[in-house]
Amino acid sequence: MGAKVKLINYTPNPERTVAAAARLCYSPTGAESLLDSMDRNDIERLLGIILGNGHLSTLEHISFTFAVEGISRVASHQLVRHRIASYSQQSQRYVKEKGQFEYIVPKKIKEDKEMVKLFKENMKKQQKVYDELTAKLMDSGYKEKEAIEAARYVLPNATETKIVISMNGRSLLHFFELRCCERAQREIRDMAKKMLRQVREVAPIIFKKAGPLCETERRCKEGKLSCGRLAKIKVGK
Incomplete structure (x- = not known):
């Protein structure tokens, strides 16, 4: 299923606004x-x-604002590298992980049952340690917020997070250029593609050619690190 992405707000009549400004x-x-x-x-x-x-x-x-759920802290760490944007992320200081915390299993690991088993066993261990640390800290006299603030350090990058993202149109074009690329990590790439589909519905002209350079301009600036997709596009494969 992957990330749940919803465009929750945007500038009214975005294309008319841009055209008027121009x-x-x-x-x-x-x-x-x-x-x-x-x-x-x-x-x-x-x-x-x-x-x-x-x-x-x-x-x-x-500007466009998205509510995103079901991504890992790995993906959110990559996301916030896009600096010309605003983010509001679910706090691990104030939100206690109860029961088993939600987590994201990478696709490469999902392909092997033994690796999935190992991964899930580790998530259970992390939850147990988190619970034990929280309880011991509270027994020592710390308030719950103070306890989970410290205990969260054991939570892994796989932990699921929720985040609200706002970007202007120019920043989004740059974001789609980088994160819809095949070289982008799969999780953030899938999220970016969902975001792109939604903004195309409200600003189809602006985002018609948004995406990786191999698709939009038939070029690639990754050099030796290129995924090779451009060559396939050029020969019509």
Whole structure:
């Protein structure tokens, strides 16, 4: 199943907003009248120009917010490397892991029953240690929040997390270029593809050609680290 991704908010009429901002740069008319005067053809033409020329600063006027569940702390650590964004992540300081904490099993491990068994046994051990540390700390006089704040250090990167993400349009294009690439780690790549499908529904022109460079520009800047997909695309495979 993978990550659960939902676009929960975005700038109203994002493509009209971007087009109006672009036109304002070269027009004596105010922004409000520009919004009223543009028809769909005007919007498509202006977006075609700015996207084609790489003049993407006007995309910073629009924002998209996603609620994401079912990703690991491994994926969230990669996600927050995208600095021009805002994040609100479920806190392990305030949210106690009760019973067995949720965790993500990597696909490579899922392919082998013995590895899955070993992985799950370790998750149970981690929960047990977490519970024991929490109880001992509370017995020592610490409040629950203080106890779980310390005990969380034993929780693994596989621990499931929830996060709200907001990015502007320009940052999202860059995010999709990097994270929809085959070289991106599978978990964050699957999440990025789900995000892309949803923003295409509300801003189809802006995100029509979003994605890895091998698809959008028939080039790759990974050099010797390239996955080789570009060569297959060029020969139509």
